[in-house]
Amino acid sequence: MADSAGRERHAGPAAHAHTGAWLARVLRERISRGELPPGTKLAEQALAEQLDVSRNTLREAFGTLIAESIVERVPNRGVFVVKPEAEDVREIYRIRRMVEPAALLWGELTEPALAGLEAIVGRAMAALEAGDVPGMADANQQLHGAVVALSGSRTLSTVMDQTLARMRLVFNRMSDAPDFHTGYAERNRDLVELLRAGRREEAATGLRDYLDTAEAELLGHLSRWAR
Numbered sequence: 001m002a003d004s005a006g007r008e009r010h011a012g013p014a015a016h017a018h019t020g021a022w023l024a025r026v027l028r029e030r031i032s033r034g035e036l037p038p039g040t041k042l043a044e045q046a047l048a049e050q051l052d053v054s055r056n057t058l059r060e061a062f063g064t065l066i067a068e069s070i071v072e073r074v075p076n077r078g079v080f081v082v083k084p085e086a087e088d089v090r091e092i093y094r095i096r097r098m099v100e101p102a103a104l105l106w107g108e109l110t111e112p113a114l115a116g117l118e119a120i121v122g123r124a125m126a127a128l129e130a131g132d133v134p135g136m137a138d139a140n141q142q143l144h145g146a147v148v149a150l151s152g153s154r155t156l157s158t159v160m161d162q163t164l165a166r167m168r169l170v171f172n173r174m175s176d177a178p179d180f181h182t183g184y185a186e187r188n189r190d191l192v193e194l195l196r197a198g199r200r201e202e203a204a205t206g207l208r209d210y211l212d213t214a215e216a217e218l219l220g221h222l223s224r225w226a227r
Contacts, residue, residue, distance in 0.1 A: 020060025023053055027061060031070060031081060032141065032165045034134070037172045038083040042071060068162045070169070084170045086222050092170065093215040095163050099156060100147050100211070101204040107150025109195060117146055117192045124185040136181040137171050143188050147207075170218055180221075184214065 030036045042062070048055045062079050065071040069088065073079050082088070107113075120143045127135030141164050148160040171180075187210050194203035 020057050020064060023051065023057055023061035024064040026051065027065060028068075028070060028161065028165045032161075032168045033138075034168060034172060036081050038081050038169050040081040041077075042079045042081065044078070068165070070162070070165050082166075082169055084166065084222075086219055088166065089170055089215060089218050089222065092163055092166050093211055095159065096144070097208060097211050099151075099160060100144060101207050103148050103151045103156070104195065104204040104207060105200055107147075108152055109150060109200070113146075113150055114192075114196055117143065117195065120146060121189045121192050124188055128182060128185045133181055136185050137168075140181060140184055140188065141168065143192075180217065184210070 027036070027042070036042070044055055044058055047053075048058050051058075062071060062073070066073060066079075069091075070082060071079050072082050084092075120139055124136055124139035124143070127133075127139060145157070145160055145164055149157050151157070187206075191203055191207060191210070194200075194206065
């Protein structure tokens with residue numbers, strides 16, 4: 001954690017290092033990496049000291065992440081990383097179904113972009129072979145972010161970054177279902193193979209089915225967990 005914090009403190013242009021937007025990105029990335037799991041209290045004083053920022057800047061970052069439904073403020077208790085519920089999962093997949101298939105259909109599918117997708121799939125399959133569940137989850141996140149990046153839109157990529165941070169919170173609640181990512185690593189491989197073959201419409205249709213299946217599986221898991 002200390003090494004990560006050190007890198008974050010000096011990340012990015014100095015002019016932006018102590019802005020609320022920069023700090024929101026840092027915290028969002030920590031959440032996406034699973035370093036701040038659901039339910040974690042974000043202690044204001046400790047974080048301000050660790051990241052060498054003012055408490056006003058930290059509060060600004062908290063406001064951004066609250067608006068993104070990544071953290072929540074609990075009266076008289078503080079700010080906590082959100083524990084996703086069923087409606088959070090439904091909203092995440094509403095966004096994903098609108099954005100990701102469209103990026104497959106109409107994004108700029110260059111050779112470097114395809115090679116990048118194939119490299120991510122290679123890492124996912126290596127993690128699958130090694131039984132590395134966190135590695136599969138990381139590759140899954142990277143692939144879907146890269147799919148939206150095909151759009152060439154910074155705004156859509158920002159929306160996807162926010163959505164993937166929320167997805168990581170959902171995945172963290174799947175710790176008792178370690179096989180969840182296995183089938184999706186293979187489906188990601190098949191998806192990229194369709195793109196390589198120029199079968200974009202088939203890939204987009206397959207991705208919508210993939211997202212429907214994943215949403216149903218996650219909702220079923222949360223339902224069982226709540227009993």
